[in-house]
Amino acid sequence: MAGNISAPGQARWSSKAAFVLAATGSAVGLGNLWRFPTEAGSNGGGAFVLLYILCVVLIAMPLLLAESLIGRHGQRSTIASAAYLARQSGASPAWSVLAVVGLIANTAILTFYCVVAGWVVYFIGTSAADVVSAVSAGTPMAGAYAGDSVETIQQLMPDLFANPVLLIGLQLAFVAVTVWIVARGVKGGIEAAATWLMPAFFFLLIGITVYAAITGDFAAALTYLFTPDFSRALQPGVLSSALGQAFFSLSLGGGAMIAYGAYASRDTNLGQTSGMIAFADTSVAIIAGLAIFPIVFSVGMEPNAGPTLMFQTLPAAFHSMPGGAIVGLLFFVLAFFAALTSSVSLLEISVGWVTEKFGASRVKASIGIGVLVFLVGLVSALSFNVLADQRPLAFVQGFETATWFDAIDGVTGRLLLPLSGLVTAIFIGWVADRKLVDAETGLKGGGLAAWRFLIRFLCPLAVTAILIIGLFPQLLG
Numbered sequence: 001m002a003g004n005i006s007a008p009g010q011a012r013w014s015s016k017a018a019f020v021l022a023a024t025g026s027a028v029g030l031g032n033l034w035r036f037p038t039e040a041g042s043n044g045g046g047a048f049v050l051l052y053i054l055c056v057v058l059i060a061m062p063l064l065l066a067e068s069l070i071g072r073h074g075q076r077s078t079i080a081s082a083a084y085l086a087r088q089s090g091a092s093p094a095w096s097v098l099a100v101v102g103l104i105a106n107t108a109i110l111t112f113y114c115v116v117a118g119w120v121v122y123f124i125g126t127s128a129a130d131v132v133s134a135v136s137a138g139t140p141m142a143g144a145y146a147g148d149s150v151e152t153i154q155q156l157m158p159d160l161f162a163n164p165v166l167l168i169g170l171q172l173a174f175v176a177v178t179v180w181i182v183a184r185g186v187k188g189g190i191e192a193a194a195t196w197l198m199p200a201f202f203f204l205l206i207g208i209t210v211y212a213a214i215t216g217d218f219a220a221a222l223t224y225l226f227t228p229d230f231s232r233a234l235q236p237g238v239l240s241s242a243l244g245q246a247f248f249s250l251s252l253g254g255g256a257m258i259a260y261g262a263y264a265s266r267d268t269n270l271g272q273t274s275g276m277i278a279f280a281d282t283s284v285a286i287i288a289g290l291a292i293f294p295i296v297f298s299v300g301m302e303p304n305a306g307p308t309l310m311f312q313t314l315p316a317a318f319h320s321m322p323g324g325a326i327v328g329l330l331f332f333v334l335a336f337f338a339a340l341t342s343s344v345s346l347l348e349i350s351v352g353w354v355t356e357k358f359g360a361s362r363v364k365a366s367i368g369i370g371v372l373v374f375l376v377g378l379v380s381a382l383s384f385n386v387l388a389d390q391r392p393l394a395f396v397q398g399f400e401t402a403t404w405f406d407a408i409d410g411v412t413g414r415l416l417l418p419l420s421g422l423v424t425a426i427f428i429g430w431v432a433d434r435k436l437v438d439a440e441t442g443l444k445g446g447g448l449a450a451w452r453f454l455i456r457f458l459c460p461l462a463v464t465a466i467l468i469i470g471l472f473p474q475l476l477g
Ligand code: PHE
Pocket: 026, 027, 028, 029, 030, 031, 032, 106, 109, 247, 248, 249, 250, 251, 252, 254, 256, 342, 343, 345, 346
């Protein structure tokens, strides 16, 4: 069964709920837990959060519907689905370039995604060892790393970064698990994780947030996240980061939603499901922010600590929490599955295309692309040690200080995903056959009119403006 999962018109999610859960599984991942707090902290908090929410509602949500309808209509790989809809609309199949850019972007994202997911694997290891020692000491309900100080706990990340071999081993392990699942076929491989583990993760996260709110500096976190400093809202970097985060977090621009839409059944109302997926994803990001920032302020960290933020704050919270050792382990295990349901969707795009185009088996395609992803990902793993001083894009404004890791993350998130989204909006709003498109949306009346307006006018204009501002920041002075 797994072998022909990407054959046109064959594989289906087993229910409408399974499609929503799988798409939400793709959306919810390290983008919410790790990237959202990092970006919010690096871009000053409130202004970023406000722009991010605006980008989700006005730009990303309409595009989510556009992508999933391309997929459901096409029932093929992302590129072939886009070309199919173009041909049916009497337009050039060259419009499928939107999915070509997306395929490149998603594969590039996967290279560093597996590195960060490797950090999660590391914390599963340390938390498991911690639980074992707590249990053998007869104190199973101890806080995490009970014998250590908060400083020692925060030192775990820098110590890990100083060990390139371990970092690469963890990265490799995560690539291997992703490859294994995709090789088995996405539907069989991830439905179970998406159906059971994602909801479990959601409730655990809420519990942790409540704890952080009670014991951390919740008031400071609320002020930080929800009081926009409007002078920052107009900084070019903040604007393009917010748009990039909206795309990244909702798995947009790369074609993941085209690929998953292709497995959705005819009676799924895509307009409705797009709203549900966007709502769930954004809620998880905000809740993760509300778990992390109270601790940032109560332990006196800087909000702009960068990519280590989540891995230095949450272990500190688990440290002071009764039962924190066990909660910490549970958290990292579930975060691992959240990352996995996303990485699988990242890999699926290129595997779906290679199997369809070259007739390769899923197993061969997954392994081949997995090896490539691992090799390219090495520069990201080494950006924290051996290659820490390299600035590959030093000549580009806004990327002067970016390491390889930052560069791949920044170029994909701030440039390629929005670019592909822009072409998608123009294609669906202006080029594709209107009757076909409208019928796929499941929307009627005012909802349909509003979506049409957003996808035809607001999305293309706003994304173009933000891309231009991002590329030429001097325009804003
Ligand atoms: N949305 C995923 C996350 O937030 C990452 C992702 C990006 C997945 C693009 C697929 C496509 O972790």
